[in-house]
Amino acid sequence: MSRGNESGRTGRGRHGERWRVRGVVLPTEEWAEFWITDGRLTCEPVPGATTVVDGGWLLPGLVDAHTHPGALRPGDPLDPALLRQHGRDHLAAGVTLLRVPGSADRLPAWFGAEPDQPRVVSAGRWLGLPGMFYDGWTRHVGEAELADAAVEEARASGGWCKVYADWVVGEEGLDAPPLPAGLLAELTRRVHAVGDRVAVHAQTEAGARAAVAAAVDSLEHGLGLDPALLDRMARGRTALVPTFTVWETFEQVARASGSDRFREWFRSAHARLGPLVSAAYEAGVTVLAGTDSYGTPELPHGRVAGEVRRLAASPMPAVAAIGAASWTARSFLGFPGLGHGAPADLVAYDVDPRSDLAALHCPARVIHRGRIIR
Ligand SMILES: [Zn+2]
Structure with missing residues (x-):
């Protein structure tokens, strides 16, 4: 997985960040592409968004x-x-x-x-x-x-x-x-x-x-x-x-x-x-x-x-x-998974964590409230 345009990280903390992430979403295993604006995921393209996750696996935070x-x-x-x-x-x-x-x-x-x-x-x-x-x-x-x-x-x-x-x-x-x-x-x-x-x-x-x-x-x-x-x-x-x-x-x-x-x-x-x-x-x-x-x-x-x-x-x-x-705990606590309109709280991995649980220790990306944490 490529982390996309690294220069996008310089936008951390600023208002109005616009990101694009794409990969295989767990647990549905569907390929998805989301844009992130105002702290939320959207399926509608956002002009000028920087791609920060390009491939790999996407999980709810x-x-x-x-x-x-x-x-x-x-x-x-x-x-x-x-x-x-x-x-x-x-x-x-x-x-x-x-x-x-x-x-x-x-x-x-x-x-x-x-x-x-x-x-x-x-x-x-x-x-x-x-x-x-x-x-x-x-x-x-x-x-x-x-x-x-x-x-x-x-x-x-x-x-x-x-x-x-x-x-x-x-x-x-x-x-x-x-x-x-x-x-x-x-x-x-x-x-x-x-x-x-x-x-x-x-x-x-x-x-x-x-x-x-x-x-x-x-x-x-x-x-x-x-x-x-x-x-x-x-x-x-x-x-x-x-x-x-x-x-x-x-x-x-x-x-x-x-x-x-x-x-x-x-x-x-x-x-x-x-x-x-x-x-x-x-x-x-x-x-x-x-x-x-x-x-x-x-x-x-x-x-x-x-x-x-x-x-x-x-x-x-x-x-x-x-x-x-992740998704089971979020649902239990009343929080949605990844989807249109959901909060942009997600983790991304280069490898499928189901086949390598050790990957969970170091996500390739952490996005929270639409902000890049890492
Ligand atoms: Zn305790």
Whole structure:
């Protein structure tokens, strides 16, 4: 693929940029030619447009459906400078849309709106019963107030709330009672009634069972999810975001816990996650790519391509694994793919990423809001 006229890049950031891109669009496999003006794709030729993608493969911009930009250490407040840098880290890698399922504070309006930042779907503050997740990062509320708080966070953010069904970073988490299933069901009913959606953190079998029974919108992590629930999960339209990336860093947490029981639990649950994700895909569950990145050296932002490779290795078809970080995730979050009138958020590759997933790590082009990012 030729990158077209390089001199076109000097127009970055200017108003009224006009580009032309053409290539094979995934997942339809149709050859397409688009012009870009005013931040949108059009099928109608735009005079004077510069060709910036000429051949190769075109995908809707990548999506990280589970990332936490803006604060590095548990308990830290949201840092605007970090938030901006983390957004840029994602965008440089072709990640043009983030879902942020929980943050230290509600995200500022500029994040997700400025030209050098990805689009963002946010869920407000993490919500948990006392003892679940970190102090300072969590809005801890009692059972009686949790549903009200969930509606409040969803309304005040991007239409999502994020709730802990359990929290396991040591042996004691294995014995702690999960969020009561009836409470999660009532919370979900309340949030759905105002048109918003519920993401649930679940690591244990009981936590995942409560999430599936409540037909929440997404189950995050899902380590202990009983495969017997997958058909019900598909019927309830609960997506699974397994976050393989974070679990690969978790062995040190397991070691540091000093608990053989916890370490064994984690290792066995981690070993089951691949087959579980594979079975979930086969059962018709929407599987999405999320890294659970925080911007630390272990979990840097902009690495959703690695999550796609882990999904594919679960195994699931390469095209479905790519969709989990592109068109499938966009559709799930209410964003269109590539077509006339759609936002000009796209990534282009010289080689077919379905046959070489490693290509996802370095797009030949990233265009976001009609601007050339790289
Ligand atoms: Zn997370």
